[in-house]
Amino acid sequence: MMPMSPKRTSAKSDRAANLLAAWPEVRERIAGAPKLFIGLDFDGTLSPIVQHFADARLPGETKGLIARLGKLPGVEVAIVSGRALDDLKSRVGLRDITYIATHGFDIERRGRLWHHPRAAEFKRVTAQVAKELARELAPFNGVNLEPKGYTLAVHYRQAPDAKTVAMAKRAFERVVSPWREAGEVRVTLGKRLLEVRPGEPWGKGHGLAMLLGGPGADARKIVDTSGAFTGDAKDVLALYIGDDETDEDGFKAIRRIGITARVGGTTVPTAAEYRLASIAEVRQFLELVAGTR
Template sequence: MTDPLAAIARTPRLLVALDFDGTLSPLVDEPMTARMAPEARTAVAALLATPATSVSFVSGRTLEHLRVIAEHDDTSAVLLAGSHGAEYWTPRSVRAPKTTGTADADALALRDALRAEAESAIADIEGAWVEAKEFGFGVHSRLVDPAQADQVHGRVDRLVAARAPGWRRRVGHNITEFSFRAEGKDTAVRLLREATEATGVLFAGDDVTDEDAIAALGPEDVGVKVGAGPTAAQIRVDDIAGLAALLLSLAHLRDADRE
């Protein structure tokens, strides 16, 4: 049986697309304090040093917030896809993906109104809070008594279903996200593949939303699941340290293949 890691290491132009929270960074109570684990940072640097290899972070975070937590500046070689593939940053050497969809005044007004209504709907539940996002919002229950978590998400689910039934709904670790844009991480991987002219993609993620990207990968690509849970990925690792070790192995295989 073919080793999927060895096979993807031989692709002429490789894109390594990585979720951030829970994949490169531990999940934290205060989202803006998230930072890449040291071993993950080392692995990303090793991949960037290999020939014909692009690395991208693909996140549900807004592009602005992703740049903060990734400690990312304009000198970085790492491509970014924020808001589940609705926002992008690329270095000058890579053409920026062409996104679709618009944020008209009516959509933004509804976003703001629903955010405020969602905050009111869960105001009496300690620890519940609403995160503003570029094209919608997320409802968090990480700090809520587990006995009340379903109540938090149920209240806002009913609100959005009544007011904005066409919005896209996503469920992650202790969060439900709502957006008036339909892009998913599958969209992000497709557009990043085109932008980097990649012949093969390795995508890694830990959450339910990452399965959109994993399920859309081609037969020559590789999906990696970080942690427990159902997945369509060919490879599973236990945690961030396990993913970092796998990415380092990929970098070494890619270097060895070109010696």
């Protein structure tokens, strides 16, 4: 068993150090790990944030880098996203990597698919909420509804002004509140979006735990109440990099056993141990990792 690094708290802080600045220390851990698991968020981490969610693409340079990492001995790369599985795969366009989609509700690994056991139930509820939201949000220009199977997102990045956003949010609340109060759904915030997710507490961290826990792992049994992975990672050093509030689940899950970094500004509190300033710094770090393995 690889020696475990000192246990790190999962509490949020705004004092995380830059991961590139910490490279000498981090390099030693990466080089010495028998197995390396690299989890990467998509939007805002690998792909630039765009005005309309449908326009997001993976830059060619980044795609080539991920493909190269995935072919290294002892390395597994997983793209982690709130996007639906087919949507995510079409935007990344790589076959021999792992996909954790819809916040961990869908996983594809080595050609094998896993779906949350309550998938059909969640989809029925989300479809009903989406139908009501489509009707109530139709009058608001620049407010776009994105159904994603188990979840849905309301994007308001293209809304023309603050008044439109405020009115759309009130309409959103009118629709969603009864479902939320009944425990059927919960609402999370992203970058210029509102997301409706199943009421069961499940996120990207659970998807990561499913993979790190080994065959047959049940994330509900190896993720504690703080969101931390409690299973045996079997000589795996895990990395997770993301830029959004939904990525905090991932940071909490693997910080005890790996390396975590949040992309973006330095003032947002995070459970990640490190920060990276931009997508460019993410690529720079991944190039260093590729050179080390």
